[in-house]
Amino acid sequence: MTMIDEIRRVAGAIPDPEMPALTIADLGILRDVRIDASGHVDIDITPTYSGCPALDTIREDVERRIREQGYADVSVRVVLSPAWTTEWMSEAGRVKLREYGIAPPRRQRFEVKALTVAIECPECGSPRTHELAHFGSTQCQAVRQCNACGETFPHFKEH
Amino acid sequence: MVAGAAAVSTLRIADDCLVLSHRLAQWSSWAPTLEDDIALTNIALDLLGQARAMYARTAELDGTGRSEDDYAFMRDERAFVNCLLVEQENGDFATTILRQLLCSTYQLAQWQALTTSTDGQVAAIAAKAVKETEYHRDHATDWTLRLGDGTDESHQRMESALAALWPFTAELFESDDVSRDAAGLGVGPDPEDLRAAWDAYITRVLDDATLVVPKVSWKPTGGRQGLHTEAFGYMLAEMQHLHRSFPGVTW
Numbered sequence: 001m002t003m004i005d006e007i008r009r010v011a012g013a014i015p016d017p018e019m020p021a022l023t024i025a026d027l028g029i030l031r032d033v034r035i036d037a038s039g040h041v042d043i044d045i046t047p048t049y050s051g052c053p054a055l056d057t058i059r060e061d062v063e064r065r066i067r068e069q070g071y072a073d074v075s076v077r078v079v080l081s082p083a084w085t086t087e088w089m090s091e092a093g094r095v096k097l098r099e100y101g102i103a104p105p106r107r108q109r110f111e112v113k114a115l116t117v118a119i120e121c122p123e124c125g126s127p128r129t130h131e132l133a134h135f136g137s138t139q140c141q142a143v144r145q146c147n148a149c150g151e152t153f154p155h156f157k158e159h
Numbered sequence: 160m161v162a163g164a165a166a167v168s169t170l171r172i173a174d175d176c177l178v179l180s181h182r183l184a185q186w187s188s189w190a191p192t193l194e195d196d197i198a199l200t201n202i203a204l205d206l207l208g209q210a211r212a213m214y215a216r217t218a219e220l221d222g223t224g225r226s227e228d229d230y231a232f233m234r235d236e237r238a239f240v241n242c243l244l245v246e247q248e249n250g251d252f253a254t255t256i257l258r259q260l261l262c263s264t265y266q267l268a269q270w271q272a273l274t275t276s277t278d279g280q281v282a283a284i285a286a287k288a289v290k291e292t293e294y295h296r297d298h299a300t301d302w303t304l305r306l307g308d309g310t311d312e313s314h315q316r317m318e319s320a321l322a323a324l325w326p327f328t329a330e331l332f333e334s335d336d337v338s339r340d341a342a343g344l345g346v347g348p349d350p351e352d353l354r355a356a357w358d359a360y361i362t363r364v365l366d367d368a369t370l371v372v373p374k375v376s377w378k379p380t381g382g383r384q385g386l387h388t389e390a391f392g393y394m395l396a397e398m399q400h401l402h403r404s405f406p407g408v409t410w
Contacts (some may be wrong), residue, residue, distance in 0.1 A: 050287055051208025080212065081283030083290065126277070133194035134298045135201040159290050 017054045021100040028088025040073045049139040105154040121146035164340035173213035174241035180206035205291040212284040232402035239387040242382040244327040246391040253316035259299035268353040277345035292323035307368025329378035
């Protein structure tokens with residue numbers, strides 16, 4: 001395993017502070033890892049939302065974990081471009097979200113918003129659900145309810 | 160050319176975001192439903208993030224190296240260049256929703272234009288903000304329709320909110336030497352050019368909500384030059400108090 005792969009694996013495995021079931025690699029927050037000839041490590045991360053309060057914690061966690069791996073010279077940079085999208089969430093991340101009780105964002109292939117694909121209830125799997133509130137407990141979530149089992153659940157907003 | 164036109168133009172946007180963010184944050188624990196308490200404070204958080212990014216860019220452009228906190232907490236009223244609309248008091252829920260509709264529609268048009276800014280950092284901030292602001296506008300639109308085309312009481316409150324806030328919308332589209340120079344540099348749009356898109360959307364939503372735009376001739380202005388309405392000083396005093404009373408305080 002190359003050094004970059006190892007750093008990517010260790011940094012990527014850091015849990016998101018607000019949704020600890022998911023790692024920052026699952027969410028697509030970890031963007032790039034580089035090492036220059038002098039051994040300096042550069043890591044790029046990107047926020048899900050502009051004011052995401054978890055980002056400062058993530059930045060500190062990444063820096064600390066990589067230093068613990070023996071890399072003394074580490075900088076973690078926040079990059080905004082290209083803008084984060086739920087398309088970057090991994091398949092493993094989507095499965096973990098559902099298991100955690102949060103309906104994952106739908107894929108937006110072919111430049112068409114997946115409006116015809118149902119948002120399924122993470123409890124009973126019914127495709128018949130409706131939105132209760134545009135906004136939820138974090139910036140990246142909305143609140144829905146299942147018509148079949150009546151359960152209220154968060155939905156990871158498509159973005 | 161106005162010296163530092165680019166920095167002043169980014170500061171205006173940052174101040175709009177910060178002041179509107181603080182107004183919305185004042186709803187925390189006061190909104191009519193839990194869902195909307197969460198919605199308004201979520202929008203406030205997005206706006207705060209946008210403000211921070213634009214202050215950081217402003218500090219690079221104006222060369223002062225000021226921190227985000229310096230801009231937010233250490234400037235006096237006259238140094239703020241936000242528009243008057245964002246600083247207006249929250250009033251009732253209808254007033255806040257209408258202010259959100261008017262502001263987010265304006266901000267969306269502005270961010271969309273800024274995605275092609277010649278300033279790469281501003282374009283990157285804008286690309287993120289567009290997605291967030293579309294969502295803010297959706298929220299305000301839904302509520303405008305429900306309240307405007309709702310009960311007699313909710314309709315009446317929306318009409319009152321329109322009468323109170325509409326005069327402040329003229330200022331949004333005023334051009335001056337700073338905005339023309341910034342547009343000339345390709346940094347940002349001239350506010351005048353945002354008018355058509357804003358008009359089209361607002362007219363359609365108000366129409367669907369059975370609301371009629373009041374005829375007003377009063378067009379208050381001055382925010383972009385640091386001349387604010389009375390409500391702003393009180394808001395700023397509350398917002399800055401902790402930081403100024405305990406310099407260097409952290410969580």
